[in-house]
Amino acid sequence: MLSEEREREYTEYERERERERERERERERERERERDREREREHVTGGRERIENEKTCNKRERVRNEGEKNKERERDKTRNGTSGNLVSLPGPS
Structure with a gap:
C-alpha cells in the first residue's frame, strides 16, 4: 500500500515536472517570437531611416x-561679356 502511494506521488511529481518543462518551452518560444518581432521592427525602421537618409x-x-x-x-556670362542683362544692340535688322 505504501509503495503504491509513493508511486502515485512520484508519478504526479513527474507529471508536474513535465508540465513545468512544457511551460518553460512555451515561454522560450514566446521570447523567440518577441526577438523575431524586434528584429523585424529594427529591419523596417532601419530601412525607413536609410531611405530617409538617402532622400x-x-x-x-x-x-x-x-x-x-x-x-x-x-x-559663362561674365566670360562672354554679358552680366545676364541682354540688351538689343542697334544694327541692321
Whole structure:
C-alpha cells in the first residue's frame, strides 16, 4: 500500500515536472517570437531611416549641383561679356 502511494506521488511529481518543462518551452518560444518581432521592427525602421537618409543626401546633392550650375552660368556670362542683362544692340535688322 505504501509503495503504491509513493508511486502515485512520484508519478504526479513527474507529471508536474513535465508540465513545468512544457511551460518553460512555451515561454522560450514566446521570447523567440518577441526577438523575431524586434528584429523585424529594427529591419523596417532601419530601412525607413536609410531611405530617409538617402532622400536627404540626394536632395542636398541636387541643391549643390544646382548651385554649381548657377555659378557656372554666371562665369559663362561674365566670360562672354554679358552680366545676364541682354540688351538689343542697334544694327541692321
